[in-house]
Amino acid sequence: MTSNSPTTDRNGNHYRHLEQHFRYLIHQKALQPGDKLPSEREIGEQFRLTRITVRQALQTLEAQGLIYRQNRRGWFVSPPAVAYNPAQRKSFIEYVSKQGLFPHTELISQEIISADQQLAAQMQTQKGTPLLKLHRRRSIEGRPVLIEHMILNVDLLSGIEKEDLSQSLTRMLPKFGQTYHAMDLTFKSTALPNSAAADLGIATGLPGLQIERINYNEAGEILEIDYEYWRHDAVIIQVGIHGQ
Amino acid sequence: MTSNSPTTDRNGNHYRHLEQHFRYLIHQKALQPGDKLPSEREIGEQFRLTRITVRQALQTLEAQGLIYRQNRRGWFVSPPAVAYNPAQRKSFIEYVSKQGLFPHTELISQEIISADQQLAAQMQTQKGTPLLKLHRRRSIEGRPVLIEHMILNVDLLSGIEKEDLSQSLTRMLPKFGQTYHAMDLTFKSTALPNSAAADLGIATGLPGLQIERINYNEAGEILEIDYEYWRHDAVIIQVGIHGQ
């Protein structure tokens, strides 16, 4: 079994060693959330590895949620993931700030449209119903973590398009005599669609978490359908299921 | 803007073209779930690309859940994801077969241990309580999709270690006068731990979905804690939240 080969280890563990090196630095807090890693070329020189090998190590750490990149800006240590409990009906702003992190919401676009056949079916309403399409980006600690595409039934929320739609909708609904009463949630781990990745400033095709949420009012009507695309490392979902 | 360079496109879209090629074949059902793709070298020759570029395309498709690989055996088209609704309290076998797919469970190991301080705290019981540790692998359509590590409180399920533990626990509990009454769930998108990846026969560091489930009986005692590691492309989670 012993080998006298001069190449002591050709098993291909180089990128794992590098991975463990950075994992150690991060756990020791020598590298802290938000810190920038050295450039891929620098790391390669230091460890006498090619960029491809370095990138493999970094991509593995990225998949583990320890580091992230922003398009051509470099690699950074990830902030801790935020816990999201849909059952609590707290707004994004509330649950992020309660966890000691700093939330931010940007409105990218808003548009009133008239429901076509397909949208009407999705929203369980009639063709021609006015709908508000919202497109928002949400950040935690200055890092964009989530792209939101929402469709709201304006018949049930008349005049909502005149509000400041970068604010929390959860808090806004009581004004319109509505609340989120029930919701259906679907979670899926998948690659981020190109458009969402672009909005988040990250390379396309990276793993992400897709959440589809259908919000009902007390009458069981659909108030809003929400498609969220999260960075996979930014969120942990917690749900309690009780009774039958 | 026009260029007379002989290399018509140096933007680096090669792997995206390849990605679209296979996406098209899969959507057209020219490639069906379970089918094997040509080898990386063959694809490279056909499209005049290096293996690294081919692999990047394949890895992107993998992140999207369209294809998967099994260690050194090749790349295959993914079967459809199964929908998992924890609130329905159906067993794995039930919800998979109801979706027209074929489930299978293997018991990898089982062991009775005595709770140490840490485990006792987790299970909200006393130090020394007998616990049953289970390690199972579950497959859909012959593809291993899920590794399960479970810890059961044997004081509440006395004699369970003598049952056939590759069977559904959900169905077994009534025998012991217990049912799953409530559960706390945590979902996290992360890389699979090396051991889970090895058990699933896939390369380490690939994206996965981690589910932690704490199961309570009617008295509010913890019956079981379950850690599941899913292939990220094998499952969609659906949850309904009702009332307050």
Added chain:
DNA sequence: CAGTGGTCTAGACCACTCC
């Protein structure tokens, strides 16, 4: 055994960001 994916070298050019 041949064939496959897993890992790696040693370069290169490009698009974009930052200064």
Added chain:
DNA sequence: GAGTGGTCTAGACCACTGT
């Protein structure tokens, strides 16, 4: 303009799978 990550070439050896 210098530096960064994003993409790509043209090879190589290895561990493991299937026969």
